[in-house]
Structure formats: C-alpha cells, structure tokens
Amino acid sequence: MSNAQAATTGGEDSAPPISTVAGTGVAGFKGDNDPAVAAQLNRPYGIAVDSTGTLYFSDHSNHRVRKITTDGKISTVAGIGSAGYRGDNGPALSAQLNGPREVAVDSAGAVYITDAGNHRIRKITADGTISTVAGTGTAGFSGDGGLATAARLNLPLGVAVDSTGVLYIAEYNNHRVRKITADGTISTVAGNGTAGSKGDGGPAASAQLNRPFAVAVDGAGDFYIADAHNHRVRKVVADGTISTVAGTGTAGFSGDDGPAASAQLNLPLGVVVDSAGTLYIADHANHRVRKVTADGTISTVAGTGTAGFGGDDGPAASAQLNKPLGLAVDCVDTLYVADYDNHRIRKIASAKLAGLPDSGTVVSWANVRSRLRMAVLRESTKDGAEVHQALATPRAHQRWRLVVAGQDNGDVLYRIENVRSGKVLEVVGAQELHGAVVAQRAYEGGDAHHQQWRLIPVGSVTGTPRVYEIANRNSGLLLRVDTNARTAIQQHGAEGDHRERQWQLLPV
Structure with a gap:
C-alpha cells in the first residue's frame, strides 16, 4: 500500500486546514533570524517556493524580500527597508527596492523580483548578488525585440519563470504580458497595449487586457493571466x-460549483497552477x-467572503482572509497565500499530506521493537557518519x-534531516541490497533518490x-x-518481525 493510499484509509477530516x-x-x-510566526510583516505581496522548500516573499511596504527556511526561521534577502534604487551588482542586502510586488524562483535558485516602483525586474543569484534583468527605470513602453535591460516597463507587477528559464512579466500600466528569453530578448506575448477585454479565441498579442496583475505558468508551458480590471483569468496556450x-467580466461573487467561465470574480490579483493542473485564484x-x-469547475478553497482574520487550524473555507494577493505551491501542492491586509503568510495543507507529518516537523524516531532512538553515531556532523539506534537523550x-x-506516483517524499548536522538520511552508496546501512550526508537535490523516503502509515493515523514504515x-x-x-540501522525487505521495521514518530 502506498503512503497516499494508507493516508486515505485513515478517515481523517478531508478538509485541508489553514495555518499561519x-x-x-x-x-x-x-523578527529576522527568529521564527517567522513571531515576525512582523508589512503587507506581504508575492510568494514563491524553491525546490528545497524555502519560501520567498515580497514584504511590500517594508521594501524588502524575505525568506523562510524549512526550520521556520525568517531573514531578509534583499532591500535595506527604504524605498529607492541602488545596489546593482552588489549584495542584495545592501540594495534598495521600491515597493516590490511579485517574486519567482528558477530551477537554479535565482530569485526574480518585480521592483514595481523602479519599473524594473531584478534578480538575486545564489551568491546574493542583485542585478537588473529588465527595465531602464523610466516608465514607458519600448524595446521589444531587443535586450530587456534596454526596454521600458510600466509598473511591472507579476513575474513567473518556466522550466526553461523564460520569464513572463505582467505589466499593469502597459496592459501587456511580456517575456524574456534566455538570451535576454524581450517581446510581447499578450496584450496590444489598449485597455479592454477583446480578443478571446485569437492571437494573445492582438488581444486586449485591462490591468494585468499576475501571471503563472503550468507544466505544459501554457500561461495564465490575472486580468484584474476585467475580473477574469485568461489563458494563453502554446500556439x-x-x-x-x-470570470464573466462583471465584478461580484457567484458561480461556485459550476463552470468557472460563468462565475463572477472581484479583482483577481494572484494566480498559480499546481502539479495536477488545478488553477488557484486570489x-x-x-x-x-x-x-x-x-x-473547468470553480469552488472556494479559503475564505468566507468577510474580511478579517480567523480560522487557523481549521478548514480553510471557514477561515477569514483580508485581501489575499500572491499565491504559490510547493512540491506536494501545499498552497501558500499572501494575506495582504492581515500582514501574514498563510498556508493550506496539501490533501496529499493527510495522515502524514507536515513539512518542517521535528521528530524523534523510536523503533517499535527495541524502543531505541534513531541517532547519528557519536553525534558526528560529518558526511558519511552512520546512523544507529541508541538510548534516548x-x-x-x-x-x-x-x-x-x-x-x-502520488506518494509524498521526504528528506529526513538531522537537526544537529543539517545533513540528510541516505542509503550509503545508493545501494539496493538488503542489509545496506544508512548514514547522513549533505542533500544532493531532487535526483538523489537514495536520500528520499516514503512514510507509510501503520494502523490508524x-x-x-x-x-x-520508512521506505x-x-x-x-x-x-x-x-x-x-x-x-547500525539497515535497509531490508518486509520479512521477519513487523515491529523491527516500524517506527514511532515522537514530536519534539
């Protein structure tokens, strides 16, 4: 039985909970360098999650971009806190931003920022250096077919990046979506520059948009536009x-559980698409x-429709939000929401995690038979240190x-990270043999299958x-x-005393 199947048999409430x-x-x-739940934010706007589970968001009125690592700690990655423009080609922490809006992260871990008040798109590389990748700093429209750094933008609000590194930008005042290819060339892919709603069924570059706010790309390379003042979400396919x-084009609220194109929206300002192709709309x-x-069916997943704050740890649809903006999903489709006027980032648990621990949970593992704990030998922090069972401390x-x-295949995968060393549990040498021992080593990324684990619930969740069971x-x-x-702890098949391969999860 897969962990997804086992979780489903647990009978828990299927409504995903919301939390801050x-x-x-x-x-x-x-609050920097402390738990994010105890930090102060000022109108968080855009959100993105990278491949390691680190969450980035634009702290709009603080003129900063901040991040939350998997241990729940928050820190600033860009901006000094005062509006302005400076700092390109230096440390992002010493640079000025001006009302940053959306953020995106590419496969290499580079962070892109719509530096809206500066009419620029800026980029932070893995070493913390910031630069401009689009915009001259002067509001306007120019530059299609040339280098993006020589082009004029006009209040860029949304940004997304596809799997090939192509950037998409929603330009609010230019009523356009533009793209930047890997060679730095910019072009228009949606919107003719005139505010309006015409063009469905035809070429996107000839269509009218009205204050596009956000853009999202799906796994097939199609992109979605939060066409805010048309109260619609529109889609551009590969051709x-x-x-x-x-959205019908009329502001309001209606249509849940029916066709989305017949439903009313009221200022859709954020969009994201999950791994199953489900579209989420702020x-x-x-x-x-x-x-x-x-x-094509639409429904509400979070919010009662009344502005406010409430409902944490209960069903998301019964919770209150206050002007939600940016949206993001992680690798298991947990949904993150920038709850703008609540000055919070909230998350809606993925249904895939039913019966499984939440990401970031810290535990101690106790073997059911021996009652001993999973531990790094001699408390080592070195790569390759074996993992044994030991008396509890x-x-x-x-x-x-x-x-x-x-x-x-529908199963959630975890990396199991030692709190002391920061290294992850692995099968030594990626062996597939019975009796191979496990050790700790620095995480090698998504292709390191020997460092990834399924948790299979035993009995009632x-x-x-x-x-x-840990597979x-x-x-x-x-x-x-x-x-x-x-x-030493080893890997084996399902033979023998079942208690030997069962582990109690003890929260700490």
Whole structure:
C-alpha cells in the first residue's frame, strides 16, 4: 500500500486546514533570524517556493524580500527597508527596492523580483548578488525585440519563470504580458497595449487586457493571466491563442460549483497552477481563494467572503482572509497565500499530506521493537557518519526534521534531516541490497533518490504516537533493526518481525 493510499484509509477530516507560517498580524518590521510566526510583516505581496522548500516573499511596504527556511526561521534577502534604487551588482542586502510586488524562483535558485516602483525586474543569484534583468527605470513602453535591460516597463507587477528559464512579466500600466528569453530578448506575448477585454479565441498579442496583475505558468508551458480590471483569468496556450478560463467580466461573487467561465470574480490579483493542473485564484476583493479544476469547475478553497482574520487550524473555507494577493505551491501542492491586509503568510495543507507529518516537523524516531532512538553515531556532523539506534537523550543528534522533497506516483517524499548536522538520511552508496546501512550526508537535490523516503502509515493515523514504515525511494526497502543492541540501522525487505521495521514518530 502506498503512503497516499494508507493516508486515505485513515478517515481523517478531508478538509485541508489553514495555518499561519509568518507574521503576527501587526504591521511592522522585526523578527529576522527568529521564527517567522513571531515576525512582523508589512503587507506581504508575492510568494514563491524553491525546490528545497524555502519560501520567498515580497514584504511590500517594508521594501524588502524575505525568506523562510524549512526550520521556520525568517531573514531578509534583499532591500535595506527604504524605498529607492541602488545596489546593482552588489549584495542584495545592501540594495534598495521600491515597493516590490511579485517574486519567482528558477530551477537554479535565482530569485526574480518585480521592483514595481523602479519599473524594473531584478534578480538575486545564489551568491546574493542583485542585478537588473529588465527595465531602464523610466516608465514607458519600448524595446521589444531587443535586450530587456534596454526596454521600458510600466509598473511591472507579476513575474513567473518556466522550466526553461523564460520569464513572463505582467505589466499593469502597459496592459501587456511580456517575456524574456534566455538570451535576454524581450517581446510581447499578450496584450496590444489598449485597455479592454477583446480578443478571446485569437492571437494573445492582438488581444486586449485591462490591468494585468499576475501571471503563472503550468507544466505544459501554457500561461495564465490575472486580468484584474476585467475580473477574469485568461489563458494563453502554446500556439499563442488566448481565452477566458474564469470570470464573466462583471465584478461580484457567484458561480461556485459550476463552470468557472460563468462565475463572477472581484479583482483577481494572484494566480498559480499546481502539479495536477488545478488553477488557484486570489479573488482579492471577495477575500477568498478559489480554484478551477481540470474540468473547468470553480469552488472556494479559503475564505468566507468577510474580511478579517480567523480560522487557523481549521478548514480553510471557514477561515477569514483580508485581501489575499500572491499565491504559490510547493512540491506536494501545499498552497501558500499572501494575506495582504492581515500582514501574514498563510498556508493550506496539501490533501496529499493527510495522515502524514507536515513539512518542517521535528521528530524523534523510536523503533517499535527495541524502543531505541534513531541517532547519528557519536553525534558526528560529518558526511558519511552512520546512523544507529541508541538510548534516548534530549539531544539534537536524535532529532530529525521532515521536509517534503517531492512526489512519486502520488506518494509524498521526504528528506529526513538531522537537526544537529543539517545533513540528510541516505542509503550509503545508493545501494539496493538488503542489509545496506544508512548514514547522513549533505542533500544532493531532487535526483538523489537514495536520500528520499516514503512514510507509510501503520494502523490508524489518529493514533498517538503515530507509527510508520520508512521506505527508501531508490531501493524500495525499509529501515529496520533486528536487535535491541545499539547497532547500525539497515535497509531490508518486509520479512521477519513487523515491529523491527516500524517506527514511532515522537514530536519534539
């Protein structure tokens, strides 16, 4: 049984819960290098999640971009806190931004920012250096067919990046979406520059948009536009044809559980698409997040329609939002919402995590048979240090952070990260043999299948403590011990005493 199937049999409430991951609700700036839930934000706007699970967001009125790592800590990655323009080709932390809006992250970990008040798109590379990739700083429209750095933009608000590194920019005052290819060339891909709503069924570059606010790209390379003042979401497919996928063009709220194209939206300002092709919309003035499934049906996933704050740890559809803006999804389709006027970042748990630990959960693993704990030998922080079972102690070498690492055939994958060393659990040498030992090593990324694990629930997922089998993605074998002695943990099949391959998850 897969972990997805096992979770489904648990009978837990299927409504995904909502929670706060950053912000106290009080506008301000404080809290860097501490837990994000205790930090102050000031109108968070755009959000993006990278391949490691790090969340980036634009702290709009603080003129900063900040990040939240998988341990829940917040820090600033760009901006000094005062509006302006300076700092290109130097450290992003010393640079000035002017009302940053959306953010995006590419496959190499570079962060892109719509520096709206500066009419520029800026980029932060992995070493922390900031530069301009589009815009001269003068508002206007020019430069198509040439280098993006020599082009004029006019209040760029939305940005997205596809799997090939192509950037898409929603230009609010130019009523256009433009793209920047890998060689730095800019061109218009949607909108003729005149505000309006015409053009569905024809070429997107000849169509009218009205204050596009955001853009998102799906796995097929199609892109979606939050056509804000048309109260619509529109889609551009690979051949350049544009159509409306949600909204009638009249502001309001209606249509849930029916065709999205017949529903009313009220200032759709954010869009994102998950791994299944489900479209999520920040229905800003309706104080809701709505979704459109592959069959075109729309429904509300978060928000009651009344502005406010409430509902954390309960069903998202019963919670209050206050002018939601940016949206993002992670590798298992957890949805993140910039709850703009609540000065918070909130998340809606993925249905795929039903019966499984939330990403970032810190636990101690106890073998069901031996009652001993999973621990790094001699508390080592070195690559290759073996992982053994040991007597319980309240020390960090026995604590493990569970971070979602992706999906495989519908199953959630985790990397199991030692709290003391920051290194992850792996099968030594990526072996597929029974009896291979496990150790810790620096995470090698999404292709490192020997460092990724399935958690298979055993028994009721409502039991305390929960019990799991831990299966390696690469070998398919299970972590097991066959003795009560303090010895190395190995991978084996499902033979023998079932307790030897079962592990209690003990939150710490």
